[in-house]
Amino acid sequence: MPEPSTPPVIQVRGLVSRFGAQTVHDGLDMEVQSNEIFGVVGGSGAGKSVLMRTILGLRAPDGGTVEMYGRDVQQLAAADRSALVQSYGVTFQNGALISSLTVAQNIQLPLREHFPASEAALDQLAELNLGLVGLAADDGRKFPAQLSGGMVKRAALARALSLEPKLLFLDEPTAGLDPISAAAFDELLLYLHSQLRLTVVMITHDLDTLFRTCSRVGVIVDGRMITGTLDDLLQNQNPWIREYFHGPRARGLSAHG
């Protein structure tokens, strides 16, 4: 197989993750190319969030390596690590907005830390990021507890975008949203992906989101990852994957075909 011209943004090789006697990942391989939207699916407890935390360097792998931009994330010096962290944005499952700060202050938080600027400039940047995710400037003054579920997801995305990353990690971005809000979030993501040339890694269970947005999907089964386009996976004979894509919850999918 010929080497792709650009190195993968993320390369996970032989990842092993253990919790006590329980092995979650057992030789997991994963590769994310630049400018794709990569979906990660798997059963509850299959280790999707653990995988994300490991890639982000929040958790040390029990075996195998994780490389971002061709460099092992566990071997980075502090300065490189800080630069790497600034190069990606993350949203967590429940938003993880700081509850004592307003939405605008949440967005400004990483900016303030890394790029000192005047208050006026920071306000403009907050407005820009709110605009990017389709929130009104007024929403910036609200506290996270005053937002609806969909707005929390958007605000978290705005904060993730504030440092203008080229790579986004989204953990269940449409979980808990009504179908209309979820669809709007899909469109927003596609729009930002095309306009900002982002690479996106997304954990999701939302089949509609998977079909609408993802160019490739990795399924975690038995501690390993099976990767392919959706068409490949629909043909896959693995029992769990068959059940996932052809089960009772997957009915509406033929319409996507």
Add this chain to the structure above:
Amino acid sequence: MSSRSLSESSAWPSMTVLKLEGEGDDWRLHLEGEWSLSAIAQIEAQLQELPGGLHGTMICDWSRARAPALGTAWALLMRLHGLGSLEIRHSGDPPHFLQLLQKLAAERRAPPAAPEPPESVGWVGELGRSAVLQGRHAQGVLDFFGRILVVLGDAISRPRALRPSSLARHIYETGITAIPIVALIAFLISVIVAYLGAQQLSRFGADIFVVDLVTISVLREMGVLLTAIIVAGRSGSAFAAEIGTMQLNEETDALRAMGMNPIELLVVPRVLALVIALPLLTVIADAMGLAGGGLLSLLNLHIPLVQFTYRLREALAPTTFWAGLIKAPVFAILIAIVGTYRGMQVRESARELGRLTTVAVVQSIFFVILADALFAILFVQIDF
């Protein structure tokens, strides 16, 4: 053609990011050097130096801007927007996201005015406002107390409402686990009182009255007061934090929705547990305090224990011990109600939780000392 660099008077003289050229109706803005987000401060400062009131066309030349970012491009657009009636064009390979930003800028409505600060009402108004707030507050506490009484009244016909297992757990957590620290502090404080008292009394040859000093102060006041303050710090804060976290997780709402009463499940067991545990802790504190006084008298004043106990009986009125102990359940009720009430008040944010936990501890200690003062006056009046 005039040309000027806008960096001369800026705070970052080494970095020029903007150069304005032209006159009349024909302007060129050269964007140069670092245009990534890390240069936002310089860019912002130099943008502010652009002269206002321009008209005609302005061409922004991006050909020499390095790594332009969304944020910096946005700052540029916002500033150009405010410069006057200019027709703006971009040339020299503008960044790919410029269209997106132009669209956002076009959709942007006038920046919303900051909400007006509440009108100043002067000190009379402030006084009135805080009086009303205090009144509402007192009403809330009264309401809360009433709900607790309702549960207790209910428990007469339905003892299960007292939640024996939950009660036992809270007695263990607030009482048994507090024994070591309460015992240690009571012991140490009475040693200190006896030591300092002996320094004074021995000058009059009245060493023996150290026994009176220690026993009366420990049994009447310090045993119960110290115990209450320690328990307020330990358990009052724990009550507020536990119930507050449950509030944040909507656990209390879940209980209500399942037809259970959070007051009955969460508040009453804690209040009762403290009413049981605090008097018992007080007895332990009293005993340890007397032991501390006796030990110091023996070692420092050479008063044998036999003489200490003899003098102790002389010094004590039959009511001394009870005068201290009777206060314990009252203090317990104050601490538990303040702690649980503040916990139930937590809404929305983690900061609220921290604030109300602090308030719970400070207020419960305050109420304990206030109640102690009232008891002191009462006991003098009725000669108890």
